[in-house]
Amino acid sequence: MLPDSLVDLHALQLDDARALLEHDAQNSDRDPGESAVHYLQRVIDGLCDLSLKDPLTGLGNxxxxxxxxxxxxxxxxxxxxxxxxxxxxxxxxxxxxxxxxxxxxxxxxxxxxxxxxxxxxxxxxxxxxxxxxxxxxxxxxxxxxxxxxxxxxxxxxxxxxxxxxxxxxxxxxxxxxxxxxxxxxxxxxxxxxxxxxxxxxxxxxxxxxxxxxxQPRELAVSAEEKGLLFSQLELDELALPGPVPPRVNA
Amino acid sequence: MNDTLAPAASDAADNLPVHPIGKVIAVTSGKGGVGKTFVSANLAAALAKRGLRVLVLDADLGLANLDVVLNLYPKLTLHDVFTGKATLDEAILPAPGGFSVLLAGSGMIEYSRLTPEVRGEFLRVVHSLVPRFDVVLLDTGAGISDVVLFAVSLASEILMVATPEPTSLTDAYATIKVLVGQQQRERIRLIVNQTTRAGSGVAITHQLQQVLDRFVVSGLGRSFTLSHLGDIPADPEVRQAVMRRQLLMQSQPTCSASTAIGQIARALAEKLVSKDG
Known part of the structure; x- marks a missing residue:
């Protein structure tokens, strides 16, 4: 008996899913050594991939x-x-x-x-x-x-x-x-x-x-304006990460 | 709705007529994430503490964060007022902090494009709010999208929130440029949030004014003043309050950030009163 949390692969109807994945040229057969969980994950991933892809071009749909x-x-x-x-x-x-x-x-x-x-x-x-x-x-x-x-x-x-x-x-x-x-x-x-x-x-x-x-309206600020905006401000007036520097003069 | 306020064309945002309404104050910013909604909510609480009847209108159509900041989940919102499912009175909520709010609601996403209908509805709402309150704060979005510029155009006072970082200041500067040029503004008030040393805001305001004078005002033929309204110091209590979704003015009324917001509210209230008188 399997515990409730585990899924018995044989109890799932995976034929349609496998057919879909085969169609997508992905190997959907279960490798002999592959665990059930890994196989199921691969089938689900394959289906998710299919549901988001355009079959003709391979692009996203x-x-x-x-x-x-x-x-x-x-x-x-x-x-x-x-x-x-x-x-x-x-x-x-x-x-x-x-x-x-x-x-x-x-x-x-x-x-x-x-x-x-x-x-x-x-x-x-x-x-x-x-x-x-x-x-x-x-x-x-x-x-x-x-x-x-x-x-x-x-x-x-x-x-x-x-x-x-x-x-x-x-x-x-x-x-x-x-x-x-x-x-x-x-x-x-x-x-x-x-x-x-x-x-x-x-x-x-x-x-x-x-x-x-x-074209969006752009916030237009020239390099010259930017330069002047910060030229006079001392660095410690702008917020910097780390501790607040001690004040030397007012 | 007043006919003279009706937009002439559906796409007239570039030369938007400005019809400032007294006692309507816009809180805006150049970029997002500088604490605009935090400032709106706590400033509203501070103004309410001074005895003013205050309403905060979530004018950030489509990006409503005020509900998150205030931990409010209303059944009826501005969206329902727009669609006729609720009256204004039903949608106005009491907020913690002794002021009122009108939240946009997630349905407002579809209004993120500014059609004449949205403008009309918005104007109608603001005009019916003004007689009921001493101050209407518009918590607008960031930047210069049509919706933001429109919301700001309704306000007689503009409060620009910025943090003392180069990107925030650059975007604030660029937004002020647009507002001065397009809306013929003569004064914008700057609030510098998360400052790490005293005097930062004054120095930043001075610097912005100098660059504005040189690149913007000189070609205007009129004056423009960027006034420093106040600084809100970086304060670990702010983060705590935001995480707990509490209003700082309520949960930590004596912390340094709350004290600063109280001072900003006082300065603002005095200016509003002196203007009325």
Whole structure:
């Protein structure tokens, strides 16, 4: 008899889960020497992974995207970190499908997904947001750099030669709309996405293959101003970690 | 709602008309986490101790921390007033410390974008609060988002809270710049929180004023004064009170930080009275 706290693997219906994981090309069979707990953990991890991944491109799916976005909103509200959300849409994707077929369309989606993943930092999140729409969440991305990052992504995709059949390559472009999370304000995912989406719409109507960003109002302080702000203040007037220094003169 | 206060366009935040209302005081800051809500709540208690009828309005729409500081969990909030589910009287709560509060409620998150409707509702609420109290303190958010600038634009007095750290002072400076430029403010009062030596706040205010004079005021054709309202010394009792979710003015009325807040309340009350008289 097993104690209550242990699960008998034979009592679980794991066939569907195993089939799903096999489909994902992960070895889901139990190794002879593997403990039941370890095996079960591996199945659960595999399922979690599957539930957050887009099967075609291997990127995060919409569920994954919303989870990351929700956490970003909480962080921004309290830390004032600059987080940029980009929505990217493939230009004229329907005509690619119509002209070259859906398999070619899938190739294009995979190639762009790979390109996006290579364009960003490990801390960033790339997700497939919809059919031909992708999303990128970039934490710690100061407003001064946002446009350069988005432009780099746009140019990298435009420079791709995508193999859609032997000896047949295709070039595609994307339009990008972006918005920063409002700093020190707890916004909602819907409002944030809507702002980025408006910019994407602008990029589309202004001719596609371009970047439109909703730039936040920045607290603009020049280096000269900063220098003067602290030039006269003695160091011990600014809060420093450690014990309070003794006062020498008033 | 007064028609002249209605916003002309939905996105007019950049040239927001300022309609300061007497006895409305905004407590704001350049960056978050400098103790803005702590100052609002304890200053309210200190003003109440001086016999004033005080209300603190959680104007930090979408980031309500006042409930946490005061350990209050109301059923009815400003959100319910906005949506017509509650009257103003139902949503005004007595807070520990002898003042009243109107909390935003978590539903206010959806108002973090400043639509004409939100402005209208907000104005309506502030206008109906003013006759009932001697002082209405607006605990606003940090920085220069539309909601913050709007809330601050309603106040006749602005209290800027900063800590004596370079990032906090830089953001305070940048925010003051925006308020001077956009809202034609002639005076902002600075409270320096968590100071570690006497005289810090005076020196910091002086320094900020010098840089403002050089980079902002010189091009204005009018004067601007950054007044030093007071310092609140770094005090271990503050952390204790925050952790226990008690009002410092109540739990430790004689500690150094409480004494400082009492002095700030006195200075503020005298200024308000002299203005009325």
């Amino acid at each position: 919409r569920r994954h995207f919303h989870g990351v976005l929700a956490r970003a909103i909480e962080t921004v509200a309290r830390s004032g970190d600059s987080v940029l959300l980009l929505l990217l849409d493939i230009d004229h994707f329907k005509s690619i499908n119509d002209t070259y077929g859906h398999l070619a369309g899938d190739q294009v989606l995979r190639a762009i997904a790979g390109c996006l993943a290579r364009c960003v930092r490990p801390v960033d999140t790339v997700a497939r947001y919809g059919g031909e729409e992708f999303a990128v969440i970039l934490p710690h991305c100061r407003p001064a750099f946002g446009r350069a990052v988005a432009e780099r992504i746009r140019a990298s995709v435009a420079a791709l030669a995508i193999d859609i059949a032997p000896l047949q390559t295709l070039s595609v472009t994307i339009s990008i709309g972006g918005a920063y999370a409002p700093e020190w304000v707890r916004s909602t995912a819907d409002l944030w996405i809507e702002r980025a989406d408006q910019q994407l719409y602008r990029a589309k109507t202004e001719g596609r293959n371009r970047v439109c960003l909703d």
